[in-house]
Amino acid sequence: MGKISRNNLPVNLNLNVRGLIQSSTLAINEKSQELIKKGYQVYKFGLGQSPFPVPEPVVEALRQNAHQKDYLNVRGLLQLREAIAGFNLRTQKIETRPEDILIGPGSKELIFILQLVYYGDLIIPTPSWVSYFPQARIIGRHVHWVPTRADEGYRLTPEKLDMICRSDPNRPRVVILNYPSNPTGCSYPIDKLKQLAMVARKYNIVLVSDEIYGMIHHQGQHVSIARYYPEGTIISSGLSKWCGAGGWRLGTFIFPKELYWLRDAMAIVASETYTSTSAPIQYAAVTAFEGGEFIDDYLDKSRRILRYLAKMLRNQLESSNISVPMPNGGFYLFPDFSYYREKLAAKGILTSMEMCDVILRETGVAMLPGIDFGHQPEELLARMAYVDFDGRNALESVSGFYADKKLTEDFIRQDCPNLWFGVQKLIDWFKAL
Ligand code: PMP
Ligand code: GLU
Numbered sequence: 001m002g003k004i005s006r007n008n009l010p011v012n013l014n015l016n017v018r019g020l021i022q023s024s025t026l027a028i029n030e031k032s033q034e035l036i037k038k039g040y041q042v043y044k045f046g047l048g049q050s051p052f053p054v055p056e057p058v059v060e061a062l063r064q065n066a067h068q069k070d071y072l073n074v075r076g077l078l079q080l081r082e083a084i085a086g087f088n089l090r091t092q093k094i095e096t097r098p099e100d101i102l103i104g105p106g107s108k109e110l111i112f113i114l115q116l117v118y119y120g121d122l123i124i125p126t127p128s129w130v131s132y133f134p135q136a137r138i139i140g141r142h143v144h145w146v147p148t149r150a151d152e153g154y155r156l157t158p159e160k161l162d163m164i165c166r167s168d169p170n171r172p173r174v175v176i177l178n179y180p181s182n183p184t185g186c187s188y189p190i191d192k193l194k195q196l197a198m199v200a201r202k203y204n205i206v207l208v209s210d211e212i213y214g215m216i217h218h219q220g221q222h223v224s225i226a227r228y229y230p231e232g233t234i235i236s237s238g239l240s241k242w243c244g245a246g247g248w249r250l251g252t253f254i255f256p257k258e259l260y261w262l263r264d265a266m267a268i269v270a271s272e273t274y275t276s277t278s279a280p281i282q283y284a285a286v287t288a289f290e291g292g293e294f295i296d297d298y299l300d301k302s303r304r305i306l307r308y309l310a311k312m313l314r315n316q317l318e319s320s321n322i323s324v325p326m327p328n329g330g331f332y333l334f335p336d337f338s339y340y341r342e343k344l345a346a347k348g349i350l351t352s353m354e355m356c357d358v359i360l361r362e363t364g365v366a367m368l369p370g371i372d373f374g375h376q377p378e379e380l381l382a383r384m385a386y387v388d389f390d391g392r393n394a395l396e397s398v399s400g401f402y403a404d405k406k407l408t409e410d411f412i413r414q415d416c417p418n419l420w421f422g423v424q425k426l427i428d429w430f431k432a433l
Contacts, residue, residue: 016138024130024372032366043422045384046366048182048332050244051391055288055298058243062284072276074267076103076252080282083289084252088235090291091215092224100255102263104270105277107212107238107251111176113273114234114253115139117265118206120172123164125156127334127373127381129182129210145374150336153186153325158195165203175200177225178210180217183373183383184334185310185327190223197228206259207233212251215242215299217329218307231258241330242299243288244391248281301398302391306331308407309386309416313423320427331387334370337380343433344380351377363425389416 021027028046035042053059075081081098088096104110112135115122122136123144136143144164148154156177165173177196179187188196200207207229214222214237226233238251255263270276288295306329314324314333321339337344337355349355352369360366370381394415402411412420 016140020134020137023134024368028366028368031360035360035364041364042360043363043365043418043425044388045386045422046368047387048330048383048385049246049387050241050302050331051387051389052244052298052302052395053392054244054248055295057292057294058245058284058288061287062280065280065283068279068283070279072279072282074271074276075099075263076101076277077279077282077286080286080289083286084254087289087291088254092222092227094224094226094230094235096254100257100263102253102255102266102270103277103282104251104253105249105274106240107210107236107253109274110251110253110266111135111208111210111236112139113266113269114208114262115141115174117269118172118174118262120174120206123161123173123175123205124374125154125177127154127181127183127370127375127383128176129178130368130372132176133374150323150325154181154184154334155186155188155192156196158192158199161196161199162202165199165205169203172206173203174206174208176208176210178212180213180222180327180329181332182213182330183332183368184325185213185330185332186325187217187222187328188225193223193225194228197225200229200232205232206262208236209233210236212237212241213330216303216306216331218303218310218327220299220303222329226254226256231256234259234262239285239288242302245288248278248284250277250281250285298395301395304398304407305391305394306386309412309419312409312412313384313386313419316423316427320430322427322430331385333384333386334373335382335384337382337430340430340433341380343430347433352379352381353377355380356382359426359429363429365422365426365429386416386419388418388422 025047032042032044032046081101084101085096085098088094115135116139121142121144124132125146125148133143146160209225224235226235235254240246310327317324317335322335322337324333324335352371356367356369367382367384370379371377375381397415
């Protein structure tokens with residue numbers, strides 16, 4: 001017999017949803033907040049959200065548009081789509097028309113709806129962001145995980161992609177390529193993008209290029225694969241990461257003409273579900289995408305801070321035998337703790353999940369285990385989002401004291417103490433095993 005709910009109604013969940021639990025990124029955040037409320041010191045390397053404030057002109061635009069009360073066009077405000085087209089041309093040298101663009105309440109929702117309307121397998125490299133797989137499972141799509149190698153920077157290789165497609169070349173497939181990557185921060189060199197594009201073209205793959213961290217490539221050198229496979233690439237992005245606005249919930253999909261049938265199908269689902277994205281947020285986003293000196297300066301400074309933090313924190317970990325691929329962008333590190341495998345096993349810790357649980361309990365360092373990103377349970381990997389600092393304060397420091405000085409360890413100790421001391425705590429814990 002099935003379960004009975006509190007009001008005696010039988011619990012009849014759709015089989016695709018049964019057994020799923022809350023998304024790990026949100027769960028670790030809630031768990032960390034609870035521990036903090038109880039008085040524990042927590043170093044929040046769990047949830048990945050921008051530490052920086054939304055740029056002031058964009059916040060001001062939101063204030064000015066609080067009165068916008070009407071439902072908007074399901075595909076998004078035209079003025080915003082024009083601004084995004086301009087942004088795309090300036091930053092990526094990609095010609096985009098307003099009609100190529102679909103605005104949604106977060107790119108997460110758009111990725112879900114795409115999987116809903118497109119009939120085909122989902123191919124995702126491991127490791128990859130926590131939500132692609134559960135979304136596919138909710139919809140009932142077949143997922144093909146493609147393991148990648150640490151010594152290749154956890155990048156999907158063109159050869160592997162070709163191998164998967166070769167056996168059934170005409171099968172409909174969606175590949176999600178996310179770079180700079182969540183959870184590794186790694187990006188792709190241009191020659192690899194070109195080779196991946198050739199394989200995608202050979203098999204008519206629908207390529208979702210998740211470039212949500214593109215604008216926070218640490219050198220400002222993000223290149224979209226849409227340049228090399230324009231006819232089959234959907235660029236997924238939004239305001240959440242580069243504009244510090246995760247909670248505003250605004251995501252964007254950019255389609256080539258050849259995939260307008262997908263855009264239209266998605267718009268139908270959107271019209272029957274979320275209707276349109278919040279009007280004041282869309283009006284405010286126009287200011288963000290129109291850009292200008294203020295935004296350029298904000299991005300330069302954000303990148304400078306993230307680049308420095310990645311380098312310093314990675315050095316700390318590596319000098320304690322914890323290997324970490326060097327990130328090219330975003331705000332994640334993906335350390336491998338397998339050097340300590342035997343000592344962990346002696347304590348009864350055999351999986352990444354057990355390791356992260358014990359570390360949180362014994363040190364207050366909150367991380368997400370590698371299993372959440374598609375790795376095997378026994379691979380001793382975890383993701384650290386290095387965002388637990390006051391971004392406003394850090395931006396002020398690099399505009400003031402550090403404006404023409406190199407960033408030093410003092411910057412991390414003073415402006416990002418939870419990152420510095422959190423990593424020290426973690427290292428001390430492993431050394432004491
Ligand atoms: N893709 C990746 C790789 C992410 O890390 C996130 C996290 N928010 C998203 C998509 C979804 O972002 P949003 O819904 O805020 O646009
Ligand atoms: N993308 C962020 C992360 O990976 C959090 C937001 C989310 O998962 O929706 O931590």
